[in-house]
Amino acid sequence: AQSVTQLGSHVSVSEGALVLLRCNYSSSVPPYLFWYVQYPNQGLQLLLKYTSAATLVKGINGFEAEFKKSETSFHLTKPSAHMSDAAEYFCAVSDPGAGNNRKLIWGLGTSLAVNP
Amino acid sequence: DAGVTQSPTHLIKTRGQQVTLRCSPKSGHDTVSWYQQALGQGPQFIFQYYEEEERQRGNFPDRFSGHQFPNYSSELNVNALLLGDSALYLCASSLTGLAYEQYFGPGTRLTVT
Numbered sequence: 501a502q503s504v505t506q507l508g509s510h511v512s513v514s515e516g517a518l519v520l521l522r523c524n525y526s527s528s529v530p531p532y533l534f535w536y537v538q539y540p541n542q543g544l545q546l547l548l549k550y551t552s553a554a555t556l557v558k559g560i561n562g563f564e565a566e567f568k569k570s571e572t573s574f575h576l577t578k579p580s581a582h583m584s585d586a587a588e589y590f591c592a593v594s595d596p597g598a599g600n601n602r603k604l605i606w607g608l609g610t611s612l613a614v615n616p
Numbered sequence: 617d618a619g620v621t622q623s624p625t626h627l628i629k630t631r632g633q634q635v636t637l638r639c640s641p642k643s644g645h646d647t648v649s650w651y652q653q654a655l656g657q658g659p660q661f662i663f664q665y666y667e668e669e670e671r672q673r674g675n676f677p678d679r680f681s682g683h684q685f686p687n688y689s690s691e692l693n694v695n696a697l698l699l700g701d702s703a704l705y706l707c708a709s710s711l712t713g714l715a716y717e718q719y720f721g722p723g724t725r726l727t728v729t
Binding site: 605 | 620649656657658659660661664672674706708717718719720721722723
């Protein structure tokens with residue numbers, strides 16, 4: 501069965517510092533992987549996705565993630581944190597067993613705080 | 617281009633009551649998925665609708681039911697509400713074949729007292 505583990509439920513960085521949010525997955529087949537961001541009292545917004553093309557994926561707001569099959573990881577990074585990056589971040593993996601209409605399986609989320 | 621819209625924004629219900637939540641998908645999308653997000657948790661998949669039929673279902677009881685209309689909009693119905701049903705209910709729309717690339721609405725915050 502597919503699963504996603506996000507290491508660290510809370511991450512705190514200083515403004516301008518590197519952001520690293522960790523995500524590991526388990527999958528018996530090559531997965532599709534996603535990072536979503538959720539700002540307070542809002543829905544989820546797709547940051548970036550990996551769908552078996554380039555392993556280094558660039559997303560919105562300066563974020564990027566690298567798919568590492570050997571480590572079953574898809575960590576999210578941003579070189580320099582901005583105050584507006586404070587939010588909840590979710591890693592998700594698609595379930596390949598449902599044909600074209602794949603559902604997403606979600607991690608528990610990582611809350612990112614950015615300190616001035 | 618209108619994104620995914622949900623109504624109402626907030627709702628307060630009493631245990632045992634029934635509730636209906638509504639979702640209009642992003643223009644051009646034909647698949648709607650519903651998720652429950654409890655406070656401090658990740659989204660939990662409830663079910664997915666395509667061509668007016670439930671195509672996939674998560675681990676939720678039959679108290680949770682849905683419907684999709686010919687215009688692709690969707691409703692989520694919850695009967696016999698329990699305190700544990702209090703959560704943010706998220707609707708996501710997508711295009712068939714790309715159902716993993718989902719666009720989310722702002723959610724409906726349901727409080728059961």
